[in-house]
Amino acid sequence: MESVTIQFDKESSIPMYIQLSKHIGMLIKEGKYNENEKLPTIRKLAASINVNNVTVVNAYKNLERKGYIKSMVGSGYYVTYKEHDVITTSEEEDDSFLEYDNINLMSKGQLKVCKNTINFASANPDPSQFPVEDFKRAINEVLDRDKGLAFGYQESKGYKPLRSSFTQFLKKYMDVEVAPEDLQIVSGAQQGIDIISKALINPEDYVITENPTYTGALSVFKGRGANIIGVDVNIRGINLSDLERKIVTYNPKLIYVMTKFQNPTTISYSQDTLEKLLDLANKYNVYIVEDDSLSGLNYMQEDNKINLKALDKNNKVIYVKSFSKLLMPGLRIGFIAYPPEMQEQIIKAKHSTDISSSGLIQRAMQLYLDNGNLEKHVEFMKKIFKKKYDCMNTELKALRKYGVNFIAPRGGLHFWIKLPKGVNALELYSRCSQRDVLIVPCNIFYVNPLGAANNTIRLSFAAVDEEGIIKGLNILKKELIYLLKCDNEYSEVHEEATLSPMI
Amino acid sequence: MESVTIQFDKESSIPMYIQLSKHIGMLIKEGKYNENEKLPTIRKLAASINVNNVTVVNAYKNLERKGYIKSMVGSGYYVTYKEHDVITTSEEEDDSFLEYDNINLMSKGQLKVCKNTINFASANPDPSQFPVEDFKRAINEVLDRDKGLAFGYQESKGYKPLRSSFTQFLKKYMDVEVAPEDLQIVSGAQQGIDIISKALINPEDYVITENPTYTGALSVFKGRGANIIGVDVNIRGINLSDLERKIVTYNPKLIYVMTKFQNPTTISYSQDTLEKLLDLANKYNVYIVEDDSLSGLNYMQEDNKINLKALDKNNKVIYVKSFSKLLMPGLRIGFIAYPPEMQEQIIKAKHSTDISSSGLIQRAMQLYLDNGNLEKHVEFMKKIFKKKYDCMNTELKALRKYGVNFIAPRGGLHFWIKLPKGVNALELYSRCSQRDVLIVPCNIFYVNPLGAANNTIRLSFAAVDEEGIIKGLNILKKELIYLLKCDNEYSEVHEEATLSPMI
Numbered sequence A, B: 001m002e003s004v005t006i007q008f009d010k011e012s013s014i015p016m017y018i019q020l021s022k023h024i025g026m027l028i029k030e031g032k033y034n035e036n037e038k039l040p041t042i043r044k045l046a047a048s049i050n051v052n053n054v055t056v057v058n059a060y061k062n063l064e065r066k067g068y069i070k071s072m073v074g075s076g077y078y079v080t081y082k083e084h085d086v087i088t089t090s091e092e093e094d095d096s097f098l099e100y101d102n103i104n105l106m107s108k109g110q111l112k113v114c115k116n117t118i119n120f121a122s123a124n125p126d127p128s129q130f131p132v133e134d135f136k137r138a139i140n141e142v143l144d145r146d147k148g149l150a151f152g153y154q155e156s157k158g159y160k161p162l163r164s165s166f167t168q169f170l171k172k173y174m175d176v177e178v179a180p181e182d183l184q185i186v187s188g189a190q191q192g193i194d195i196i197s198k199a200l201i202n203p204e205d206y207v208i209t210e211n212p213t214y215t216g217a218l219s220v221f222k223g224r225g226a227n228i229i230g231v232d233v234n235i236r237g238i239n240l241s242d243l244e245r246k247i248v249t250y251n252p253k254l255i256y257v258m259t260k261f262q263n264p265t266t267i268s269y270s271q272d273t274l275e276k277l278l279d280l281a282n283k284y285n286v287y288i289v290e291d292d293s294l295s296g297l298n299y300m301q302e303d304n305k306i307n308l309k310a311l312d313k314n315n316k317v318i319y320v321k322s323f324s325k326l327l328m329p330g331l332r333i334g335f336i337a338y339p340p341e342m343q344e345q346i347i348k349a350k351h352s353t354d355i356s357s358s359g360l361i362q363r364a365m366q367l368y369l370d371n372g373n374l375e376k377h378v379e380f381m382k383k384i385f386k387k388k389y390d391c392m393n394t395e396l397k398a399l400r401k402y403g404v405n406f407i408a409p410r411g412g413l414h415f416w417i418k419l420p421k422g423v424n425a426l427e428l429y430s431r432c433s434q435r436d437v438l439i440v441p442c443n444i445f446y447v448n449p450l451g452a453a454n455n456t457i458r459l460s461f462a463a464v465d466e467e468g469i470i471k472g473l474n475i476l477k478k479e480l481i482y483l484l485k486c487d488n489e490y491s492e493v494h495e496e497a498t499l500s501p502m503i
Helices: A016-029 A043-048 A054-067 A087-099 A103-109 A132-151 A160-174 A189-200 A215-223 A240-250 A272-283 A341-355 A359-370 A373-397 A425-434 A466-486 A488-495 B016-029 B042-048 B053-065 B088-098 B102-108 B132-151 B161-173 B189-200 B215-223 B242-251 B270-285 B341-353 B358-371 B373-397 B426-432 B465-485 B490-499
Strands: A070-071 A076-080 A181-187 A206-211 A228-234 A254-257 A287-292 A317-322 A334-337 A414-418 A455-462 B070-071 B076-079 B185-188 B206-211 B227-234 B254-257 B286-290 B317-321 B333-337 B414-418 B455-461
Touching: A016 A054, A016 A189, A043 A054, A043 A334, A043 B270, A054 A076, A054 A425, A054 B358, A132 A359, A132 A373, A132 B132, A160 A181, A160 A334, A160 A359, A181 A189, A181 A341, A181 B227, A189 A254, A189 A287, A189 A317, A189 A334, A189 A341, A206 A215, A206 A240, A215 A228, A215 B341, A228 A240, A228 B254, A240 A272, A254 A272, A272 A287, A317 B270, A334 B132, A341 B189, A359 A373, A359 B358, A373 A414, A373 A466, A425 A455, A466 B227, B016 B053, B042 B053, B053 B076, B053 B317, B053 B426, B076 B341, B132 B373, B161 B185, B161 B333, B185 B189, B185 B341, B189 B215, B189 B254, B189 B286, B189 B333, B189 B341, B206 B215, B206 B242, B215 B227, B242 B270, B270 B286, B358 B373, B373 B414, B373 B465, B426 B455, B426 B465
Parallel strands: A206 A228, A206 A254, A254 A287, A287 A317, B206 B227, B206 B254, B254 B286, B286 B317
Antiparallel strands: A070 A076, A181 A334, A317 A334, A414 A455, B070 B076, B185 B333, B317 B333, B414 B455
């Protein structure tokens, strides 16, 4: 048997445990280990390659999930690998994990979710609650009315009556006044961010984001070759003094924020922060992208519902609206409300991206909106979400005695949890996923995931019913208590864990 | 009145006549000319700023279309401008014209097509011939079967049964064997090109294209910051010796080609050229993107139907399939068949572009394909297209006596026409459009539109019926004869044209 020697790439966004897992996987594939051969113990390997025990534990678990190795009770890990046809497919899983939210991974089919999985990682509503019948009616009405035109090329900017409906929606719910000419229909908010980036960002430009932030946005900005600068968020929103300092230093092309129920921190900006943020945008003449997928899902009656865009007198805000959470993610329809001077760049970017969004879905969406169906549906979903929100809130409060810390959000679909000292989020994630409970460790949301503390997780209640919330959080509690016990003398306990993983 | 002095930007992709039109428009806007003031005569202005008379004619016509100036019979051009609210909107039209095919411009609503327009610029089939009822049935079947799941997030790679159906389609019609794992569903071929570019092209990379080529591809490559190198096409396909020389010189990231009924030249590659092109790809280890929207629309029974992808033994070809012409452009569903090693990059690029394509349309497309509907529809459309093809072919042959030159294509939806010496394509376009006949002047398809000869046009018969073809080509003939007459003593005749534009 060969000893493991590995050169870690510390600059890489791929965490060490994945790098190690890949490296060992490669050795096994190349036949450097024989079938049924015992792997080095965790402690021994960790010492020999100078990493934390946790790194080796996670690497081994990763290899076990992929069927390369197997843990034998009381004995350690053994090679099981014979021949995999599609090693690249399975290799890919964990790499992508670092790039995107779990939510998105779900959609890629790369996190295996079985029937009994309690999925706190997904922020997607239960498809059985989608308004399929209403939408089906709208689609059929469009097809009977417009026939072939519903399948012809559409204006790149979007179907005009839908743009008009969206301006009315903005006016009614958000007190935002925008002309239909200044709206661009997009195939979902992800495409909105991509198009804005194509229009505004050149390689080596600077972009400022909240830190942590939505991984899908980070991925787009990186893809454009931008340098991303993160700014912390606090209870009132983005840290304004740090932001100003960084605007002055980096002269960014844009600032990307989520002002309502920020992802993943669940923070909503105070009105004061919104106003001061706009002052900075005006002072330094920089655009702000306001990504809004959750406003409307407020659970507190008295809440301030003002968005940044509503306060934007000088056309500094590019507002991106998603309906994936409010309505259905598979629609792939959202919009951008942009400053008028940006029209040409935005249309060009949309056009070279995919020419236009589906005309059929745009037309059906317009009927659906104009019939008042969206309003009805959001009210319906809010009642469901509020119950689940209350349930999760109650359960999580009961975990405070173990050192778990969180601020109950005022709406949205997530809770953001700070774990007690000594409990590693990646490890909690790994243990929970083995018991079919999925959570999101929040280091992936940071501009620099490797530099981020591994002590926060995000739990979503969108895809889990109340029974599941109680059951899932009970499992999480047990794993948490187990990891708390392991703390201080982690490595010894952990080696024994293969003997009796349950407590 | 001020005299016009203008500094042309000869590096710009904006043609001189647009630059001039913008400049004069600005002078008018700024009040440098008074209302009803007479503009310099065409000859005088052309001489004073040292440009061709045609440039001034086109600039004036452009301003006239926008309502800035007006031609008075027998007298010249006069300022009519008072105050325009939306000067940028109208300004934009002509800029964009340089960026995209007319086809695409249509979809942007930026070329005004009225009811009587004879549209040889659009390559889109008549929406009244779309198989709306069959597709409606498929959609309803999907909604009844899958309910909310049809509106949930889909796997980024695409709905698996649809990927399987596409592999069968490839096998059956093109003798291409690809695993469903190596297919990526995209929202149309334009998105396919965008995603491939995101996966492979970094700023300053080199990309080789046929010259002329599809403007939507040029736009994407430019958007990624690539340097584009054009290679001529001849009757057998891309010029192989020039291609090899340029591969050696520039070491390109990819070569972008259309091997069947190339756009705009309508050339189909000979099998020998296909094979030698692959040899070059293998020899120099460079990927080829084969963009295929028209194969299947062959009008010659005996034709070789082999695509490049079918000959690709070493995974050098990335095949992009559009169904916009074969089926319906508004579906926004196509696919990429890529070399297996590219999987991770392609999925990441798709994911950060728009997460996934519409699940509903993907599912409906799968049913539609599996029911054999596509095959039926293509046969139906081929019959229609063939009649129109024959009609246009006959009419165009009759123009040969005026010096018009073309090679009848073996399929597809276009004719590519070389104009007689002395007839400028932009001017013919301009004259025809004033008589409600739209054609595409082909300089826009060149990597360097300003350096391209203005002597070719593209005529599509997809959107025009036989009556329209005859009527439209009759108008084109008259304008052609007029321009031929003007040749040699162009400028004098043209000044008088304001007196009696018709012959």
